[in-house]
Amino acid sequence: MSGWLVLVIVAVAVLYPIYLYNGLVTLRNRVRNAWSQIDVQLKRRYDLIPNLVSSVKGYMAHERGIFDTIVSARDRAAAAGSNVPARAAAEEALGRSLHSLFALAESTPELRASTNMLALQEELGSTENRIAFARQHYNDAVLAYNTALETVPSVFVARAFAFRPDALFETNEAVERQPVAVTF
Amino acid sequence: MSMTGMAVPLSAGERVSFHDEQARRRRGTWRLAAICLAIAATMGLVTGAIAGPFVMLSLGGILNLIAALGIFPQAANDAAVGIGQWAAAKLDLLGLVTDNLDKLETWHDHTVMAERLADLLPAFLPGLALSALLWIGFQRLARRDGAEDLAEALRARPPRPGDLEEKQLSNIVEEVAIAAGLPAPRVLLVDSPTVNAAAIGTSHDHATLLVTRGLLDTLSRDETVGIIGHLVGSVGNGDLAVMRSLVAVFQVKGFFLTILDLPFRWSAWKALASLGTVVVHPNPAPARVAEALHSVEAGLSTDATEEINRNLSEGRFKTLRLILMFPLLLVMLIAIMQKLILQLWTLFFLGWPLAALWRTRRYLADSTAVQLTRNPEALESALGKLGSIPEGGEARDYLFVHAAGHDTGPNAKGFSTRRGIADSIQPSLAARVGRMKAQGSGLVGWTNRITPGRVLGYGVLSLILGPLVGMILVLVGMLTAGTVVASLSFGLVVTAALLT
Numbered sequence: 117m118s119g120w121l122v123l124v125i126v127a128v129a130v131l132y133p134i135y136l137y138n139g140l141v142t143l144r145n146r147v148r149n150a151w152s153q154i155d156v157q158l159k160r161r162y163d164l165i166p167n168l169v170s171s172v173k174g175y176m177a178h179e180r181g182i183f184d185t186i187v188s189a190r191d192r193a194a195a196a197g198s199n200v201p202a203r204a205a206a207e208e209a210l211g212r213s214l215h216s217l218f219a220l221a222e223s224t225p226e227l228r229a230s231t232n233m234l235a236l237q238e239e240l241g242s243t244e245n246r247i248a249f250a251r252q253h254y255n256d257a258v259l260a261y262n263t264a265l266e267t268v269p270s271v272f273v274a275r276a277f278a279f280r281p282d283a284l285f286e287t288n289e290a291v292e293r294q295p296v297a298v299t300f
Numbered sequence: 301m302s303m304t305g306m307a308v309p310l311s312a313g314e315r316v317s318f319h320d321e322q323a324r325r326r327r328g329t330w331r332l333a334a335i336c337l338a339i340a341a342t343m344g345l346v347t348g349a350i351a352g353p354f355v356m357l358s359l360g361g362i363l364n365l366i367a368a369l370g371i372f373p374q375a376a377n378d379a380a381v382g383i384g385q386w387a388a389a390k391l392d393l394l395g396l397v398t399d400n401l402d403k404l405e406t407w408h409d410h411t412v413m414a415e416r417l418a419d420l421l422p423a424f425l426p427g428l429a430l431s432a433l434l435w436i437g438f439q440r441l442a443r444r445d446g447a448e449d450l451a452e453a454l455r456a457r458p459p460r461p462g463d464l465e466e467k468q469l470s471n472i473v474e475e476v477a478i479a480a481g482l483p484a485p486r487v488l489l490v491d492s493p494t495v496n497a498a499a500i501g502t503s504h505d506h507a508t509l510l511v512t513r514g515l516l517d518t519l520s521r522d523e524t525v526g527i528i529g530h531l532v533g534s535v536g537n538g539d540l541a542v543m544r545s546l547v548a549v550f551q552v553k554g555f556f557l558t559i560l561d562l563p564f565r566w567s568a569w570k571a572l573a574s575l576g577t578v579v580v581h582p583n584p585a586p587a588r589v590a591e592a593l594h595s596v597e598a599g600l601s602t603d604a605t606e607e608i609n610r611n612l613s614e615g616r617f618k619t620l621r622l623i624l625m626f627p628l629l630l631v632m633l634i635a636i637m638q639k640l641i642l643q644l645w646t647l648f649f650l651g652w653p654l655a656a657l658w659r660t661r662r663y664l665a666d667s668t669a670v671q672l673t674r675n676p677e678a679l680e681s682a683l684g685k686l687g688s689i690p691e692g693g694e695a696r697d698y699l700f701v702h703a704a705g706h707d708t709g710p711n712a713k714g715f716s717t718r719r720g721i722a723d724s725i726q727p728s729l730a731a732r733v734g735r736m737k738a739q740g741s742g743l744v745g746w747t748n749r750i751t752p753g754r755v756l757g758y759g760v761l762s763l764i765l766g767p768l769v770g771m772i773l774v775l776v777g778m779l780t781a782g783t784v785v786a787s788l789s790f791g792l793v794v795t796a797a798l799l800t
Contacts, residue, residue, distance in 0.1 A: 235464060250479075
């Protein structure tokens with residue numbers, strides 16, 4: 117009887133850490149996969165930008181500056197690679213310049229009426245949503261992973277096998293945190 | 301806490317985060333699943349009373365066949381006879397149990413009876429084991445059909461990329477799938493003016509969303525995102541597998557009833573034949589699988605009973621057929637009793653928790669949609685605009701976002717929202733909108749608070765219903781016990797007689 121008991125205890129002592137370790141690896145892979153999803157969506161946005169710029173440029177020749185801002189923001193974002201904070205900052209800047217482009221397009225009557233523009237706007241709006249959702253999913257995954265790293269019982273396994281916490285994809289730009297000033 | 305710092309006070313209502321709501325609904329799922337399993341197992345005991353001897357008889361038949369083929373004839377014959385003797389022993393035990401039921405006086409009598417009942421239990425085991433295997437088998441089989449028949453019945457079509465609304469829908473589905481971390485499901489459109497949507501498929505890797513054109517025309521982009529969030533959340537939560545496991549319970553019961561019906565209706569043979577074809581076929585068409593499963597489920601329906609009635613009372617050679625069927629009268633009696641018990645138990649005991657389980661899954665999917673979209677207000681207003689099931693989808697109404705047959709609308713109050721609590725597989729819109737408000741603004745129109753009026757109302761109701769429920773329990777219990785004894789004794793007599 118006691119022999120069985122010892123066997124069961126030893127089996128649990130071996131299997132339970134394995135179970136915890138596998139759980140942590142699953143969570144970490146989920147984070148990595150979520151990050152690659154963000155990457156895919158950001159790539160989609162880069163690919164849409166030349167298309168957008170070429171179809172709008174003709175109508176908005178006098179707004180040269182905004183196109184330069186967009187293109188340079190795109191290049192900076194591409195250069196940041198997988199450095200999470202730098203990438204987040206560059207993508208924020210790109211998103212903001214795209215928003216101001218759309219605000220300008222809204223004030224151009226020929227553009228507002230064009231179906232081509234509407235379709236493009238839907239595509240870009242959808243891409244913005246995808247990026248936001250991919251970020252949300254990434255942050256959820258990071259939250260679950262980091263919580264597992266810090267809580268009992270998985271914290272012991274995490275320490276033993278040196279699992280590192282991941283960074284959240286957040287806005288670091290001071291501008292985003294400022295309250296929006298509205299003037300009428 | 302000082303009053304000065306407080307914002308405009310919200311009206312009294314319960315506020316809940318989607319995490320807590322999801323945890324609550326997950327707990328509810330486990331609780332209700334346990335209740336359903338317990339009831340289904342008890343029903344399985346009734347089925348097992350006839351299926352147990354059926355398994356023993358089939359096993360004995362196979363052993364006799366093996367012996368006839370000349371493979372270890374002695375051992376196979378002995379084994380068959382052994383099964384027959386075991387059945388005979390259980391039959392004697394059953395006789396002892398039923399004979400002594402009215403002689404229970406002392407404590408000793410009761411313990412003896414309990415021991416005999418425990419000894420009798422193994423007679424049900426082959427049937428229970430077969431039921432469990434069939435349950436798993438039917439779920440695996442249903443994985444192949446993936447409810448594709450619904451897409452066919454609704455004449456669903458792929459979205460037209462040139463149409464801005466439909467292109468937007470494809471975009472929305474891809475966005476929400478990203479939020480859920482799932483591969484984007486396939487989207488099909490149903491040309492119907494009603495506002496509704498459904499999720500079908502085999503797993504979260506192979507799911508299909510069916511969306512009516514009316515939904516696209518009526519809802520705003522944000523509202524559509526909410527509804528798609530519900531569907532994708534439902535797929536991600538594994539509702540497709542939950543649904544298959546619930547339906548498989550009825551398919552197992554239908555299978556046994558179909559076998560009992562074999563001598564009396566031609567469609568029972570056809571159902572078994574089509575089931576056999578799709579089981580043997582390495583890669584059957586989804587529509588064929590769905591057809592086979594439906595024909596097995598039909599064993600439970602009143603159509604099957606009507607067909608038997610027609611076979612016995614109409615057509616040529618009526619007298620001859622009646623004479624031929626005369627020896628099978630007992631089989632017919634057992635089949636009718638089994639069917640009656642199944643229907644009574646489903647109506648009184650299994651239907652409630654089963655419907656409640658599916659409703660819990662709907663609430664869970666709603667709060668998953670909140671987690672994915674972080675926009676409870678949009679889903680709340682979308683729920684209020686949902687309509688009926690598009691034509692052709694009635695047979696699979698449980699797969700739709702909203703299907704309450706007698707719903708009182710999103711603005712209903714009080715007890716009327718509780719109508720259909722027994723059989724409605726979807727929560728009322730008012731209740732769902734209420735839960736959305738609790739996860740969003742917190743401005744709840746009505747709450748479930750205990751008031752003196754309600755206590756009085758429910759008190760009077762339970763005084764009236766109490767004796768009624770008691771009577772139903774006693775009646776169904778007696779009928780069930782009678783069916784178990786009749787099925788088991790008939791099955792064991794036949795088994796023992798044929799195998800020894």
